[in-house]
Amino acid sequence: MIDYHTTEILPSVRKAIIKGSVAAQLEKEGRRWRISWNSSVASYQETFKLVFPKKFNDFLKERKCIKKVYALDLMSSPAMLSGLEIDGGVAIGLGDLSNTEFEKEMINKNIEYIYGNLLTRQPWNDIVGWLKRNKAEGFDLITCRADMIRAHIKYVPPNPTVYYDLLNRAWNLLDKKGGVLLVDIPKFVYTSGIHQNLIDQWLRRLEENQIEYKYVQNSALKLVKNANSPKYLPTLN
Ligand SMILES: C[S@@+](CC[C@H](N)C(=O)[O-])C[C@H]1O[C@@H](n2cnc3c(N)ncnc32)[C@H](O)[C@@H]1O
Numbered sequence: 001m002i003d004y005h006t007t008e009i010l011p012s013v014r015k016a017i018i019k020g021s022v023a024a025q026l027e028k029e030g031r032r033w034r035i036s037w038n039s040s041v042a043s044y045q046e047t048f049k050l051v052f053p054k055k056f057n058d059f060l061k062e063r064k065c066i067k068k069v070y071a072l073d074l075m076s077s078p079a080m081l082s083g084l085e086i087d088g089g090v091a092i093g094l095g096d097l098s099n100t101e102f103e104k105e106m107i108n109k110n111i112e113y114i115y116g117n118l119l120t121r122q123p124w125n126d127i128v129g130w131l132k133r134n135k136a137e138g139f140d141l142i143t144c145r146a147d148m149i150r151a152h153i154k155y156v157p158p159n160p161t162v163y164y165d166l167l168n169r170a171w172n173l174l175d176k177k178g179g180v181l182l183v184d185i186p187k188f189v190y191t192s193g194i195h196q197n198l199i200d201q202w203l204r205r206l207e208e209n210q211i212e213y214k215y216v217q218n219s220a221l222k223l224v225k226n227a228n229s230p231k232y233l234p235t236l237n
Contacts, residue, residue, distance in 0.1 A: 038079035039145070047145055048182045051214040051222035056141065057085050059180070063140050072127065072139040072173060074166075075146035078106045078113045084141075090130050092116050092123050110134075119162065124169055131173070138175035138225075144183040160236060167223075168233050174225040181223040198237065205234035 041056055052059075060069045068087040073080055078091035088110035097103045097113050106113055112130055116123030131138065144166075163186055170181050199215075206213045211233070212224035223233075 038077055041080055041083035044080050044143060044145055044182075047184065048143070048220050048222070050216045051220045052180065052182055060085050060140060063178070067177075068134075068136065069140045070131075070134065070136050070138075070175075071141040071143070072170075074118060074142065074144040074170060076143075078102075078111045080143070081111050082106060082109060086111075086140075088112075088134055088136075089139075090114060090127055092118055092127070118166065127173060136175075138179055139173055140175050140179050142170050142174060142179070142181045144170065144181075146184060164233070164236050171223060171225065171233050172231075174223075176225055176227055176229065179225045181221075181225070183221050185217075185219065185221060202234065202236055209234050 045052075045056060060071070063069045064085065064087075069085075071081055071084055071086050071089040073089070073091040076091045076093050077095055077097065078089070081089040081091055082105075090112050092114045094115065094117060096115065098115070103113055114123050114126050114130075116126065118124070167181075167183065170183070174181055203213065203215055206223075209230050211229055212226070214222045
């Protein structure tokens with residue numbers, strides 16, 4: 001079952017959030033973003049093809065033979081999810097979709113859009129609530145394509161602890177029988193003094209912990225969870 005422990009935000013992370021992100025600033029000012037990005041499944045597949053060459057729907061169909069399948073798209077509108085063959089899903093973003101036709105259409109597909117800042121605790125609690133209501137153990141596919149390479153400072157403060165915290169929270173929500181997490185890598189990982197040795201060391205720790213992964217520099221990371229996987233990802237340092 002879902003672990004509630006990681007739904008707490010560490011004080012060090014909170015500090016970095018306040019300092020770092022446009023999202024936090026907008027929230028303070030009570031404003032919402034009006035951006036709408038309605039990317040397709042094909043466009044996501046293209047982004048993640050080096051770490052996950054399979055078609056998303058082929059992967060989901062295989063799983064659908066044995067269970068209900070669910071997907072989560074972090075930092076997004078529900079557009080990509082609407083092209084997936086799933087029994088339900090959740091998208092979290094800062095675009096305002098309230099009371100639109102699109103939102104209603106999604107509700108009919110059991111896809112919920114949560115307006116929320118992922119650098120705060122609330123949306124994570126909401127996701128856990130959604131899983132409970134759907135009697136789901138976790139998500140079969142979790143994606144996060146925030147375009148962090150180009151727009152990293154806007155979306156995630158350039159701080160490894162914050163990024164690691166986001167990864168761990170997503171990891172916590174994966175289905176334990178082969179759930180797949182696909183995320184893009186923020187630019188700061190390469191530009192703000194995180195030495196490649198540290199990344200290599202973390203990847204070795206994934207291996208030692210028998211976590212299946214694929215990492216492609218300047219591109220993306222895939223993590224796969226199974227019954228033997230640890231509860232938490234190995235630490236960064
Ligand atoms: C460049 S768009 C990418 C949208 C979509 N993932 C795609 O690939 O088409 C960035 C998205 O991140 C969302 N976003 C940015 N910062 C966020 C935050 N702190 N919490 C939740 N969503 C955030 C925005 O609302 C927007 O939907």
